[in-house]
Amino acid sequence: MAPEKPTLYLLDNFHPEVIKYCEENFTAILPGTPEHANWRQDARFLLVRSSRLTAEDIQSCPKLIAIGKQGVGIEKIDAVACSKQGIEIFNTPGVNARAVAEMVLSLTMAVAREVGRINTRQTQGVLVPKETCSGLILSQKTVGIIGMGNIGKIVAQIFRGAFDAEVVAYDPFLPLDAWSDISHTRLSSIPDLLKVSDVVTIHVPLTENTRNMISLSEFQIMKRNAILINAARGGIVNESDLEIALRERLIFGAGLDCHEEEPPSKERYEKLWELGVVSTPHVGAATEQTQIETGTTAARRVLEFYQTQAQS
Structure with missing residues (x-):
């Protein structure tokens, strides 16, 4: 007799392959089914993608x-509420690192060649003679990476390989011998990194310490032809100060996959878009392969937890 499957409530829509995995390994309760309405009272295991779970x-x-x-x-x-109730949270660090790192490359190239500004003007019906365009070459430039985790490491490898870039990095939490296999310079402060970087890319979580990490004072430190990329979390870059920095030409341009408002609306971001910001709606991990891998990994970690609990 086959062992009873644990019941898993899916709070969001997932890739069909993820749902298939869940139905093979769990009694999967999907959104829209009658049983799903009782998830608060009945659920021992949840699978989430974008749903918000408050303390209440x-x-x-x-x-x-x-x-x-x-x-x-x-x-x-x-x-905090989960910890108080002894609830485990199983996320999927590292699984989406390659996809996000490739998104950083996409944004950087688009900013460097003014794709955002050119595309905006053309879609408005404006003819854009090539003589009016002047982008940047990225070969042998310096990329500054704030946050030396899984994503930052792949970004370093990509930029080294694609552009023979100099890599400088900042992370106060990793040991000094981190990234021993990648040629780079470890810097001791964000201002030191900003001063020397042609491309600055952010790979840290949003916390009270990182909120508004890049504001007007940081833009004033950066090179006038620098590019800023945020594919981490909205709120790390002060968006009002970014607008000032672009209007005053303190930096060359910016690419944002993460915004304070998501998905970003024209009402809020039109001014930044007019200034050439390349903006995407937090799609760094939005590839089919990544969606399958991250969703399946999250479900598998819950299953492994259940199996460990059942054996103890």
Whole structure:
């Protein structure tokens, strides 16, 4: 007789391959089914992708013991409330690193060659003679990486390989021998990194310490032909100060995959877009392969937790 499957409530829509994995390994309760309405009262295991789980949500789940979270960020889940109730959170660090790193490359190239500004003008019906365009060459430039985790490391490898770039990096938490296999210079402060970087790319979580990490005072330090990329979290870059920096030409341009408002609206971001900001709606991990891998990994971690609990 086959062992009874654990019941898993899926709070969001997932790739069909992820749902297939869940249905093979769990009794999967999908959104829209009658049973799903009772997830707060009944769920022991949840799988989430983008849903927000507040402290009130957590407190209303008396049976909940584990949450699988597709992706790295857990800022939409009240981790303090989960900790108080002994609820485990299983996210998927590292699984989406390659996809996000490639997005950083895409944004950087688009900013460097003014794709955002040119595309905006053309879609408005404006003829753009090539003589009016003047982008940047990235070969042998310096890329500054804030945050030396899984994504930052792949970004370093990509820029070394594609552009023979000099790599400088800042991370106060990793040991000094981190990235021993990548030629780079470890700097001791963000200002030191900003002063020397032609491309600055951010790979840290949004915390009270990192909120508004890049504001007007930081833009004033940067090179006038520097490019800023944020594919981490909205709120790390002060968007009002970014607009000032671009208007005053303190930096060359910026690429944002993450915004304070997501998805970004024309009402809020039109001024930045007119200034040439290349903006995408947090799609760094939005490839089919990555969606399958991250969703399946989150579900598998919940299953492994269940199996460990069952054996103890």
